[in-house]
């Protein structure tokens with residue numbers, strides 16, 4: 001940022017802080033987050049001063065806009081306004097991708113909150129920014145209320161030492177499952193509660209299907225230098241089929257069910273990454289178990305198995321806007337390098353423990369189960385009975401093995417068997 005200062009020596013500069021001209025922001029999008037950015041810019045007197053040079057919208061009459069923001073329907077006007085930094089809060093892939101590439105081509109620093117774009121076109125954007133020597137920041141795209149991507153980007157040796165992550169990165173689904181566990185409410189009722197409190201979008205499809213969390217997992221894997229991964233390659237399950245019986249079984253087995261992202265990798269250049277994004281049993285002693293409501297958290301483990309836990313509030317438009325403006329300051333001062341390019345690697349579904357729930361069996365299925373599971377080398381590590389169902393936690397095995405065991409259980413009795421992934425106790429990688 002250019003500095004206007006007549007001070008000729010260090011002492012004078014220290015005594016009278018330099019007067020900086022505002023950082024000019026080209027805002028792509030003036031919806032929930034864009035409006036929060038504009039409001040903060042207008043209200044802020046703290047660390048830096050900003051000015052919205054122009055804000056791009058689709059339809060000027062589609063919603064109320066913060067007063068005093070120069071609005072345009074034409075992207076060219078945003079570039080013509082001479083922004084120092086372009087902030088993209090349009091959502092979706094296009095025109096966001098084309099406009100960010102256009103900004104980078106013009107040598108303008110870019111900041112985005114768009115995890116869908118980064119999950120699908122992150123390599124292209126990072127390469128373009130690196131080639132042009134332009135800062136690209138995206139702290140607000142993943143767990144915007146817990147800014148840890150920037151610090152890790154400044155610590156490449158630390159970041160490259162991680163070989164596993166587990167996390168809860170979607171506040172809507174964490175709120176729904178937490179409410180179901182705490183009150184015994186069914187999925188639909190818990191979703192209405194989330195909407196009433198403003199924790200769910202009118203259309204929460206991407207959240208409840210797990211797509212939002214999956215996109216954040218992809219951004220994290222790339223950011224940690226682990227892998228550049230096609231979202232379609234990762235095992236994905238939403239929370240819509242989770243029942244209060246599942247949550248009761250989880251509680252009886254000493255834990256709860258959370259919307260989990262998980263991955264582990266060896267760090268070798270050509271090795272596969274094992275990953276999933278699904279509602280999973282989390283033992284009560286695990287760090288993620290204490291994240292209730294809209295709280296978010298990411299637990300990273302390094303080769304020596306030391307854990308680094310980043311946790312905090314879920315992000316609404318206001319928190320996201322604060323993180324975006326902090327990124328704007330970093331982008332304008334050019335303090336952080338773009339992350340290194342991650343290699344494309346194979347993705348596999350990991351072997352993990354499973355929470356198996358068997359309902360509708362007329363008699364205790366335990367004897368038969370021991371035979372079926374034991375015959376396949378899968379042990380029950382904990383069992384519980386109640387509410388007309390029989391539940392167990394298994395030793396680690398693959399999805400295909402657990403599915404073939406469930407099919408056998410179904411074929412040999414009238415019972416219905418379901419399985420959810422499970423994390424191990426505190427201290428295990430997944």
Ligand SMILES: NC(=O)c1ccc[n+]([C@@H]2O[C@H](COP(=O)([O-])OP(=O)(O)OC[C@H]3O[C@@H](n4cnc5c(N)ncnc54)[C@H](OP(=O)(O)O)[C@@H]3O)[C@@H](O)[C@H]2O)c1
Pocket residue numbers: 028029030031032033034056057058059060062063088089090091092094095113114115116140141144315316317320
């Ligand atoms: N909402 C949150 O709490 C939150 C938190 C973290 C990250 N994010 C991310 O932030 C981004 C923005 O989210 P949001 O909730 O602010 O979305 P939003 O309320 O739907 O706002 C999108 C804005 O972009 C404009 N826009 C969309 N397509 C356009 C096009 N083709 N041409 C011109 N303008 C266009 C819209 O114009 P109109 O106003 O004319 O419709 C609107 O102003 C997304 O990537 C989201 O994932 C959001």
